[in-house]
Amino acid sequence: MESPSKPGRLRDHGYAALGSDGTGSNILLTSPDGATWTPTTAIQSPYFVAAGPGGLVVVDQGSSGDTIWTSPDGTQWHDAGRPSGVSSIQSIAGTTAGLVATGQVNPTTFGVVFSTDGVSWSPVAFKDNASWDYLGVSAGDGRFFVTGGSSRTGVGGLWWSDDGRIWTRSSWAGFVVGALPTIEIAGSGLLAWTSPAIGDPAVDMEVSRDGGKTWLEDPGFGPLGSLGTCPDHMSCQSDGYIASNGSIFLAVNDAGKAWTSSDGVAWEQIQWDPPQWGASTTRYTFIVLPRGVMLGSQGTELYYGSAKNEP
16 A cells, blocks of 8 residues: 555544555545554545545545545545536645635636535636646645646746635746646745655745745755756756645655754754665655654555654
């Protein structure tokens, strides 16, 4: 089983995340503490999961189209049927204010929609997205973020919203054609981590200290440094990876060094003794959890441990 994707927090009931069963099929995992994970068998093809005001919302992308499943606690599940107002969901995020998704609103429009229950969706007035071929939403610390761009023009942007309905464009300029931007959040900072695929080194990184309203590029990728001469974004990449658990950032490089940060600017090196899988510089995926770090290698093994500060 592969390491699950970054888990979402379900208030008072633990965590939920998507993983793989090793055959290419997705499975939904829930956990009360981040250490013990249980697969959910009721949902056949879970593709997205988010925690909203009423609990968990899962998008099941089966052969007949999207189906919404809901749960107040990650244990009892309800098949809520097809969503209305959006025909195909391509990303989803939730806060206590509601749920935001991107997807196919109608046969000719790809846009942003809002919901309080994950079943009934309404379009959100959102500038400059009609011609974009990438549009994704994430959330953290009670705020939504939408990133988007066009591979035709090479232009993209990032918007933020506290309620999922009114959106403001930020100063972020990290859109890279062919790369995927994700938002990592810690206690007093945000990172925009742009990589060719989830779990890959970054080709662009920007840092925000005001909740995502303004951003500054970090060409050194925090403490990691860069590989390559960097004549353009796709010619260089970070020498490692950065992830977060909502409270701290964890940066790890292939030489076996690691650092933590609460704001994405000041970094402290920590003791880091990851398991080895044969080679001295084996790359792995990792997820930062409140109680430690989960590591996965080539979809075959999971390790769960803690990252401790050096004395």
